[in-house]
Amino acid sequence: MANLTINGKSITVDVEPDTPLLWAIRENVGLTGTKYGCGIAQCGACTVHIDGVAIRSCGVAVSEAEGKQITTIEGLANGGTLHRVQQAWIAHDVPQCGYCQSGMIMAVAALLKEKPKPTDADIDDAITNICRCGTFQQVREAIHTIANA
């Protein structure tokens, strides 16, 4: 059993303490926007926020996430208003297949919180998610659009 706080809601999940947070979120909580890509914290498709910091949830045990604020892609919007990263993603038509984009958006949202006007070098350092379709150009443009808004 683990008590998790996900998108502001307290949820008890019946899992072993070493279960990766990713799988608890997807299978036990039922929020499937957070994606499995590698399971070894390489690709970033499973990125969520833990206490506001972008973390690859496949590498975090639920026991480590207890008592912390977890935000998934489903909790990024403020009620009916999409987060500005989501809005920019739509305006720039960033996703291709879209599978990596939940993680990409979560990573970018965390970056912008820390650095509201990131340089290209800041983006290069902070955004290390894999996108096999190759949306990097639109990702970069969308980030700059938000920063310059």
Added chain:
Amino acid sequence: MNKHVSPAINRRAFVIGTAAVGAGLALGLDIPFGGPAVVRAADGSPEVNAWVVVRPDDTVVIRIARSEMGQGSLTGLAQLVAEELECDWSKVTTEYPTPGQSVARKRAWGDFSTGGSRGIRSSQDYVRKGGATARVMLIEAAANEWKVPASECKAANSVITHTPSGKTTTYGKVAEAAAKLTPPAEVKLKDPKDWTIAGKGLQRLDTADKTTGTMTYGIDVKLPGMLNAAIKDCPVFGGKLKSYDEAKIAGMKGVKKVVKVGDTAVAVVADTWWHAKTALEALPIVWDEGDNAKVSSETIAKWLAEGLDNEHPAYVGNKNGDAKAAIAGAAKKIEAVYNYPYQNHATMEPMNATALYTADKCEVWCGTQNGEAAFAAVLEASGLPAEKCDVHKLMLGGGFGRRGMTDYVRQAVAIAKQMPGTPIKLLWSREEDMAHGRYHPITQCKMTGAFDADNNLVALHYRLSGQSILFSLRPEALQNGMDPAAFQGVAQSGEAAFGYSVPNLLIEHAMRNPHVPPGFWRGVNVNHNAIYMECFMDELAHAAGQDPLEFRRKLMGNHPKHLAVLNAVAEKIGWSKPAPQGVYRGVAQIMGYGSYVAGAAEISVTDGSKIKVHRIVASTDPGYVVNPAQVERQIAGSFVFGLSALFYGGCTVKDGRIEQSNFDTYNSMRINEMPKVEAVMVPSGGFWGGVGEPTIGVAAPAVLNAYFAATGKRIRSVPLRDQNITFA
């Protein structure tokens, strides 16, 4: 808002009524363009024809048979239908028909397969006719109601106007009557220069859900009572499952069943996938690996190298003059040997499928590039007839050719068949996905070029040795044993034709098929042929003491479309002017998938081993551009795919199995490594080419040629990872 409706949610999307029989196209399928019997969508709205449903509120539902996997053809095809339909684009939604529905209606939607960059080019004609036919019928229905000649009416933006009187109505109001009309025998399609919806960089129809986590991919399927399966197939291709010790995992949490899958694999079924995977890893398994366990990258390389020897037989794919004689008598000749490795597609979403089998039904939910092939696999694996099977297509988390295969569908059905009535979601781990790819074929190539005393290229001998995809996957497509696709990009004619005139030319393929299964890997045989030919073309230019661009141009007089895209990148990158200090350039061109493409790169190199790519220019002539914003993304994405392959993409073989197991050993480019791609679209019209793949071919040789310009060193072996060359 525009939206693509997922069939997982709306899987009874429409009712199959009396089969609508209309004017069929002579394609071995029966494409109905409407009437006389009305087929209704699930909500009761009439089908004007197979592609177009109009709801009373004027919403237009456009059916799309090809799969969307990020390439944007869902939106492009909808644009083509809407263009001819003259409907209000803001009220367009799309949905997938299922393969089962298509088969029940004599393949009403034509080919479902989505590969070979064919999504738009191979269906543009009949989907545009589908839109145009529906428009004619809607106008006729309005004219009938008004008792005026249809010729006095016109349609725009889903509104029909009777010009003399000014009376108007909308598509939603006349769709019911239109659906009952006999479709016109012939329709005239618009000249692309008059397009107002097609040809525009409209936003994709599937973006919003991809930003909120609500898009349903195969991995996200949830069905009542569903269990989850993790699988291990014999890591040595061709090996078998010998035994496993189920007792060792008895009592592990969540485990429901351990099942054999065919002769080669074992799966654990559990309440959650995490439990299934954890138990599978604890399960002792004994494999019968067979003789293939003796194969390694070294043994394969040795076997392929032997094939480069002219003493061994080879298939001739392109020839003129007598290359061997011309080389023997030439004033000067140069020779080089290149090689290209196995590569995994590494779609971000690992392979998966969900199957529900009962005694009288088998349904599968999955991402697939070929709905009809997946459907056929369900029939075969379930043993049930077509009317008792169906496949519900979901968004693909990447395809790149891998999801044209049906191995994962067969496995899911084989597991579900052992647990009737329980939906089973089979998901491969990343490790399983890396171990059981359908890999980019492995090849080597020996090229010999010969010059006369004035440094004119008089002969070229291009000898490939290596694997054939068709031999493994479509043996019926071989031509007297020869794989015609092996010559993609260097073929005599057709959609992947060689772009140079060489007086004495011999292009041949010594086919050697190792046990590692090959597959169609985005770009396919264009990828290695473009590296071999375009890097060697640079070597020839250097040997002749000529500028690589000018050297090419002299050989391209009879290939104006190839030349036009090459000129376009040369102009855009400023080839005639010096590059910035410390920056070096390379170019490449190729034809593939009916399109002409070229690329140019500017790079700098530190310590001979650290490459910084500063700038990329890429041009393409696909004939027509349906959505320039999406074509631009395909061009840029192709460079990411091609350069990821160049720098990181290599799968090596040891003890008969693939050594790389995840993204830590099989890396992919990140944002910091990728410059902006400046896309130049030069559509010349008169033909329809694809855009999802051809540009991949020029990515690597453009950078490799720039690397030579920077260092004077030729790299003839991919990936650069194995040459200790990395991104700066």
